[in-house]
Amino acid sequence: MMASVxxxxxxxxxxxxxxxxxxxxxxxxxxxxxxxxxxxxxxxxQAAIAALNYVPxxxxxxxxxxxxxxxxxxxxxxAARVFDDPFxxxxxxxxxxxxxxxxxxxxxxxxSELDPDKTRRYLLGGNVDGALVVSHHTGDHSFAHLSRSLxxxxxxxPLDPEESSGCTVDVDNEHGAAAAAQHLVDTGRRRIAxxxxxxxxxxxxxxxxxxxxxxxxxxxADDLVEYGDFTAASGAAAMRKLLxxxxxxxxxxxxxxxxxxxALSALAEAGRSVPADVAVVGFDDDRYxxxxxxxxxxxxxxxxxxxxxxxxxxxxxxxxxxxxxxTILPTELVVRQSS
Amino acid sequence: MMASVxxxxxxxxxxxxxxxxxxxxxxxxxxxxxxxxxxxxxxxxQAAIAALNYVPxxxxxxxxxxxxxxxxxxxxxxAARVFDDPFxxxxxxxxxxxxxxxxxxxxxxxxSELDPDKTRRYLLGGNVDGALVVSHHTGDHSFAHLSRSLxxxxxxxPLDPEESSGCTVDVDNEHGAAAAAQHLVDTGRRRIAxxxxxxxxxxxxxxxxxxxxxxxxxxxADDLVEYGDFTAASGAAAMRKLLxxxxxxxxxxxxxxxxxxxALSALAEAGRSVPADVAVVGFDDDRYxxxxxxxxxxxxxxxxxxxxxxxxxxxxxxxxxxxxxxTILPTELVVRQSS
DNA sequence: TTGTAGGCGTTATCAT
DNA sequence: ATGATAACGCCTACAA
Numbered sequence: 001m002m003a004s005v006x007x008x009x010x011x012x013x014x015x016x017x018x019x020x021x022x023x024x025x026x027x028x029x030x031x032x033x034x035x036x037x038x039x040x041x042x043x044x045x046q047a048a049i050a051a052l053n054y055v056p057x058x059x060x061x062x063x064x065x066x067x068x069x070x071x072x073x074x075x076x077x078x079a080a081r082v083f084d085d086p087f088x089x090x091x092x093x094x095x096x097x098x099x100x101x102x103x104x105x106x107x108x109x110x111x112s113e114l115d116p117d118k119t120r121r122y123l124l125g126g127n128v129d130g131a132l133v134v135s136h137h138t139g140d141h142s143f144a145h146l147s148r149s150l151x152x153x154x155x156x157x158p159l160d161p162e163e164s165s166g167c168t169v170d171v172d173n174e175h176g177a178a179a180a181a182q183h184l185v186d187t188g189r190r191r192i193a194x195x196x197x198x199x200x201x202x203x204x205x206x207x208x209x210x211x212x213x214x215x216x217x218x219x220x221a222d223d224l225v226e227y228g229d230f231t232a233a234s235g236a237a238a239m240r241k242l243l244x245x246x247x248x249x250x251x252x253x254x255x256x257x258x259x260x261x262x263a264l265s266a267l268a269e270a271g272r273s274v275p276a277d278v279a280v281v282g283f284d285d286d287r288y289x290x291x292x293x294x295x296x297x298x299x300x301x302x303x304x305x306x307x308x309x310x311x312x313x314x315x316x317x318x319x320x321x322x323x324x325x326x327t328i329l330p331t332e333l334v335v336r337q338s339s
Numbered sequence: 340m341m342a343s344v345x346x347x348x349x350x351x352x353x354x355x356x357x358x359x360x361x362x363x364x365x366x367x368x369x370x371x372x373x374x375x376x377x378x379x380x381x382x383x384x385q386a387a388i389a390a391l392n393y394v395p396x397x398x399x400x401x402x403x404x405x406x407x408x409x410x411x412x413x414x415x416x417x418a419a420r421v422f423d424d425p426f427x428x429x430x431x432x433x434x435x436x437x438x439x440x441x442x443x444x445x446x447x448x449x450x451s452e453l454d455p456d457k458t459r460r461y462l463l464g465g466n467v468d469g470a471l472v473v474s475h476h477t478g479d480h481s482f483a484h485l486s487r488s489l490x491x492x493x494x495x496x497p498l499d500p501e502e503s504s505g506c507t508v509d510v511d512n513e514h515g516a517a518a519a520a521q522h523l524v525d526t527g528r529r530r531i532a533x534x535x536x537x538x539x540x541x542x543x544x545x546x547x548x549x550x551x552x553x554x555x556x557x558x559x560a561d562d563l564v565e566y567g568d569f570t571a572a573s574g575a576a577a578m579r580k581l582l583x584x585x586x587x588x589x590x591x592x593x594x595x596x597x598x599x600x601x602a603l604s605a606l607a608e609a610g611r612s613v614p615a616d617v618a619v620v621g622f623d624d625d626r627y628x629x630x631x632x633x634x635x636x637x638x639x640x641x642x643x644x645x646x647x648x649x650x651x652x653x654x655x656x657x658x659x660x661x662x663x664x665x666t667i668l669p670t671e672l673v674v675r676q677s678s
Numbered sequence: 679t680t681g682t683a684g685g686c687g688t689t690a691t692c693a694t
Numbered sequence: 695a696t697g698a699t700a701a702c703g704c705c706t707a708c709a710a
Contacts, residue, residue: 010465012687023697028689036695055464059402060687063702069400070446086626089428092447100449105466107409108431110439123395125704126349127444151348196446287425351703362681367705375679399703402686465687 011052020048031056036279060124070105070203071314072131074119076140084288087303091134091155094307102315104129119143123150130318132310151317153310157202157326167317168326172285173203177210178298180253180281183297183333185218189251189279192321193224195238195263197255204230207255209285224249228259228293235262243270250278257289257298258280264338279339295336302329350391359387370395409444410653411470414459415479425626426642430494433646435479441654443468446532460484462489469653473646489655492649496541496665506656507665508648512542512622515638515670516549519592519620522672523635524557528590528618532563534577534602536594546594546622563588567598574601582609589617590678596628596637598619603631603677618678634675641668 013031019025022041029037030045037045048054062068073095075088092108099106107128111119123131123146130151133143141158144166153167184192196213197204208225210336226241228234230282235254239262242249254260264274272278274294282289285300306329316323354368361380368376369384374444376384401407412434414427431447438445446467450458453497462470462485469490472482473519482491486505493507523531533550536543547564554561565580567573574593578601581588593599599621603613611617613633621628624639645668655662 010687014687024688025690025697025699026695029696031478032689038695041695053463055460057402057465057687059398059407059465060702061689063396063398063402063704064687064689066689066702073447086428089425092431096447096449100451105461106447108412108435108445112433112439120396122444124349124392126396126398288630290629291630293632349703352705353703363704364681364683364706365679368680371705377679380679396703399686400705402688403703403705405686405705 010057011054013054013056016045016052016054019052020045022273053195066126068129069103070107071099071311072107072109072123072128074109074111074131074133074143076111076135086299087284088134090303091307091310094304094309095132095311096307097304098308099315100312101161104315104318108250109193120146130314134307134310134316151314153314153317155306155310159200159202162222166325167313167323169306169313170299170328170333171303171306172327172328173206174210176283176301176333177207177253177255178214179331179333180283180299181211181214181296183335184251184253184279184281185214185220187251187279187339190220191224191246191249192220192222192251192253193226193242193246193249195242195252195254196225196227197230197237197258197259198227204255211253228255228262230256230258230260232258232265235259236266239263239266240270243246243267243272251280252278253281253283255283257284257286257292257296260296260298260338261288261292264294264296275337275339281339285334286287290336292338294338297336297339298334300332300334302331305329345371349396350393352393352395353415355384355387355391355393358391359384363418381562381584393406405465407468408442409467410438410505411446411462411467413448413450413470413472413482415450415474421611426623426640427473429642430646430649433648434650435641436643437647437650438654441650443654443657444607451514459485468657471646471649472655473649479551490653492653494645494649498539498541499624504507505664506652508645508652509665509667510640510642510645511670512540512545512665513549515622515640515672516546516592516594517553518670518672519622519636519638520550520553520583522674522678523592523618523620524553524559526618529559529564530560530585531592532565532581532585532588534574534581534591534593534598535564535566536569536598537566543594550592567594567601569595571597571601571604575605576601578602578605579609582606582611586644590619591617592620592622594622595630596623596625596635599635599637599677600627600631603635614676614678620678624673628673629675631677635678636675636678637673639671639673641670644668 013024013027017027027045030042096106132153134155141154147166155169157168157170192215196208199205212222224242224246226238228238252263254263259279263280267274267278274280282296282298285298289296289298313323352363356366366384369381384401435445459519471492473494491505494508495511527672531554535547538544563581563585565577567577591602593602599619602619606613606617613619621635621637624637628635628637
């Protein structure tokens with residue numbers, strides 16, 4: 001029962017107008033939901049639209065309206081393995097799902113490291129109405145200067161607070177880390193160490209800060225700090241140093257799960273049992289956390305909500321609404337068997 | 340040293356023409372790399388472009404040229420957890436990276452289950468020049484009828500071969516499963532079972548077929564078959580049934596890693612040791628495989644290459660080149676400690 | 679090799 | 695409430 005369609009010949013607004021016996025302007029009004037059209041005309045036009053199976057041409061529309069109804073999601077190429085990081089995948093998911101509920105389309109852009117200017121040109125070429133920039137741990141806000149020409153929403157706070165260029169959505173790294181530390185304290189650990197992340201990345205800084213304030217606040221020593229680069233190997237190395245420095249330690253907080261995994265293996269090879277001898281807590285609740293041995297206590301990061309929130313914010317921005325410059329998403333401590 | 344730019348006022352082709360002292364047509368030729376322009380003029384125009392920081396307007400361009408330079412990547416919403424499946428994430432990654440090297444833009448579309456027609460309208464609305472459709476395990480080619488109006492490339496073969504609508508890229512499920520079975524046979528297993536996937540999904544069918552042909556071909560019984568739905572729980576259940584039916588079994592091939600994990604836990608609770616008593620092999624080499632206990636022997640699926648291949652194929656198609664209807668990507672047996 | 683001019687499908691500004 | 699009629703920025707015969 002479908003009206004037969006001429007493949008390759010898309011019906012135009014003009015054809016709809018002819019069939020409905022009205023002008024193109026009127027059809028345009030109906031299509032765009034203008035209130036100033038009489039009900040019967042609306043009906044006639046909609047019938048014509050349905051009969052012809054008309055779909056407005058996006059290019060023509062945006063050329064005339066100077067809006068694209070498209071949003072870019074920019075992710076760094078990062079060694080060509082973007083989605084290996086579940087964090088990115090989740091953020092993209094959250095953004096895509098949110099946008100699917102709007103009239104906006106999501107243009108996924110992998111930032112080319114070969115031609116970094118390509119992204120800039122794309123953004124400036126009138127391809128999108130706004131962009132979501134997710135820079136993971138790095139705090140890279142190198143697109144900040146574009147926010148004058150285009151609404152931008154960043155994921156993660158900038159490394160340099162001065163650079164605070166418009167909107168950001170961030171995870172509450174500090175409180176998350178604080179909760180992890182507090183959990184260690186509350187469960188009776190007294191000699192607590194941390195494997196911190198790089199201090200040139202905001203999450204690295206924030207998580208260390210959250211940890212230290214709680215540990216120090218509990219009257220415990222917060223001198224047991226070693227640094228890693230968020231990889232499992234670096235976590236293992238840091239754990240070994242920690243054990244060498246303080247064989248008596250009974251708790252450790254790693255700034256992410258990968259490093260916590262590394263710590264787990266280092267602990268195993270040192271003959272310490274977890275959590276009996278040493279409790280370990282990670283951060284992220286990534287895919288490996290639940291199936292680690294033992295299952296890892298960690299701080300869950302709302303990554304898909306981060307993507308969703310970024311998208312929502314940008315949409316509001318584009319609608320001309322006011323939005324708060326920075327929103328911080330809460331984390332959640334997930335207690336498993338490693339602590 | 341940057342030329343100052345008027346924010347909000349994008350330079351047009353006309354402005355470039357004026358500055359370079361040529362006509363708009365000539366500028367257009369230069370921008371599009373037409374060979375029929377004298378070198379000095381090319382230079383002058385490029386200088387003007389650089390000076391003005393000109394970027395062609397995509398909407399105008401596609402309105403005039405009737406091409407969008409955009410490609411849609413459609414993924415099923417699947418319970419709103421699209422990217423929880425590493426397979427999707429990888430496919431998207433492969434496609435995005437490949438497309439980043441071309442002049443095409445990737446529009447990520449989550450197929451709305453609320454309004455399935457939305458996707459169809461989008462595809463037909465002249466929004467993209469072609470589309471990539473990834474349907475994972477389901478073999479759903481419900482967009483097949485659109486391939487007359489728009490170049491389409493599917494990921495995974497259709498369930499019904501008759502429905503074979505144009506291009507597909509698929510993983511060699513049959514050979515992969517055969518390799519897994521062969522490995523079991525070669526390592527001395529004699530009573531081999533399989534936990535098959537749903538038989539209404541192509542990979543479920545193909546993997547079972549690959550398994551059976553090898554086992555039967557080796558002169559062994561291939562009667563030990565139980566079915567799961569690709570979840571860990573179903574794998575555990577199937578494993579229990581298998582153990583009840585044939586306590587003497589010494590090898591099992593699960594049609595995916597999740598089910599293999601389930602089998603692992605069922606085996607553990609039955610007091611069988613892996614691989615001493617029973618060898619188990621999975622399929623996918625997903626994120627959990629390497630960290631399972633014991634690390635899982637499995638068949639690696641080239642998922643990001645699948646995305647890449649799909650993209651390459653579509654780009655060629657759009658360039659008017661001939662491409663083979665179906666390409667099959669090879670798999671690789673990854674031997675770990677579970678066999 | 680370069681310029682002229684018409685058109686791509688909508689939106690938006692005027693009138694009516 | 696509805697209808698002409700310009701734009702919108704670029705491409706592309708066709709002409710020179």
